[in-house]
Each structure stands twice: as C-alpha cells, then as structure tokens.
Amino acid sequence: xxxxxxxxxxxxxxxxxxxxxxxxxxxxxxxxxxxxxxxxxxxxxxxxxxxxxxxxxxxxxxxxxxxxxxxxxxxxxxxxxxxxxxxxxxxxxxxxxxxxxxxxxxxxxxxxxxxxxxxxxxxxxxxxxxxxxxxxxxxxxxxxxxxxxxxxxxxxxxxxxxxx
Numbered sequence: 001x002x003x004x005x006x007x008x009x010x011x012x013x014x015x016x017x018x019x020x021x022x023x024x025x026x027x028x029x030x031x032x033x034x035x036x037x038x039x040x041x042x043x044x045x046x047x048x049x050x051x052x053x054x055x056x057x058x059x060x061x062x063x064x065x066x067x068x069x070x071x072x073x074x075x076x077x078x079x080x081x082x083x084x085x086x087x088x089x090x091x092x093x094x095x096x097x098x099x100x101x102x103x104x105x106x107x108x109x110x111x112x113x114x115x116x117x118x119x120x121x122x123x124x125x126x127x128x129x130x131x132x133x134x135x136x137x138x139x140x141x142x143x144x145x146x147x148x149x150x151x152x153x154x155x156x157x158x159x160x161x162x163x164x
Contacts, residue, residue, distance in 0.1 A: 004031070007065040010051055010078075012058070020051045020064050031068050039126060042107050043074055046124050049100040050078040053122070058082040072128030081119040 008023050010016045024047045028040045047064065054062035060081045067075040091099045104111050108124035115121075 003070070004068045005065060006068075007063055010055060010062045010064055012055055012060050012062075014052070014055055016055055017048055017051050021048055024064070024066065027066055028074075033074075039074070039129065042126055043076065046076055046104055046107055046126070047078075049103055050076060050122055050124070053086075053100050054078045054080040073125060075123060075125045077121050077123040079116050079119060079121040081117075083115065083119055085120065086113055086122065 006027050008020060010020055021044050024044055025035060025040065028037075028043060029035060033040045033043075043066075047066075051062065051064055054060075058080045062078055062080040065077040065079070067077070069075070086101055091097065091102075101111075104124055107126070109127045111122070111124035113120050113122040
C-alpha cells in the first residue's frame with residue numbers, strides 16, 4: 001500500500017480550527033478529492049472535530065496529519081501533548097459541546113487513539129465509497145468497523161487544560 005502523508009502544525013488557539021479546515025480542503029483537492037465530494041465534506045468535519053478537541057481541551061499546540069492511501073482511503077491523525085485518554089461524555093439537550101467523538105464514531109469507518117511521544121494521537125479512517133456496478137442497484141452494505149475502535153458513542157475529551 002502506497003501512502004502520502006501531509007501535516008500541519010496547529011497553534012493552541014480555537015481560531016486555528018478554521019485554518020486547519022481550509023488547509024485540509026486544499027490538500028484534499030490536491031489529492032483528487034473534489035470539494036463537492038461527500039468524502040471531502042466528511043473528512044473536513046472529522047478534522048474540525050478532532051482539531052477542536054485537541055486545541056480546546058489541552059490549550060496546547062497539536063499536529064494534524066492526513067495520510068492518503070493509493071486505494072483511496074484517508075486516515076486523519078491529530079497528535080497533542082496531553083497523555084489523558086478520551087473520556088466518555090454525554091451531551092444533554094441544549095448542551096453546546098460533548099458531541100465531538102460521538103460524531104467521529106458515526107462518520108468514520110474506524111477510529112481510536114494511541115500514546116504518541118509525551119502525549120497521544122487520536123485517529124480516524126474513512127474508506128473510499130464503494131463503486132456499485134450498473135447491474136446492481138440494491139442497498140450498499142454497512143461499513144465494517146475495524147478493531148481500533150475508540151471509547152464509543154458519547155465519548156469526548158474531558159475538559160481541562162494540561163501543561164504544554
């Protein structure tokens with residue numbers, strides 16, 4: 001499997017989330033994934049959630065990486081300097097946060113986290129959309145979830161800052 005990796009350093013400012021989205025869109029377009037493509041929209045939303053979690057909950061810089069597989073799948077990783085694992089949170093009704101990793105769980109084909117250096121990396125993978133042969137018009141099969149699953153629905157980063 002051939003992989004192309006690109007990365008962006010993200011500062012500890014919530015305004016950096018918008019910059020990360022713009023950067024991701026340009027890299028996706030450069031890889032042949034069009035801005036109108038559902039895959040691009042999904043990836044930008046996933047990146048927005050993961051970068052927001054890293055920046056808001058640690059208050060430290062992070063590194064956003066996108067890995068493009070020759071087969072068309074994309075892996076997104078956001079590494080930060082907090083060694084605290086994602087912790088389940090459940091948003092209630094009008095809560096304005098606490099849904100980030102639940103959204104990641106619903107949109108990504110696989111996701112998880114692992115220690116990285118003094119901190120951790122949270123990752124997700126999105127497979128290319130299956131090509132339906134013209135003679136087959138039935139429903140597409142549900143994606144198979146891989147082993148590297150994260151903490152599950154309702155999970156989000158625990159609020160609180162850590163030293164950078």
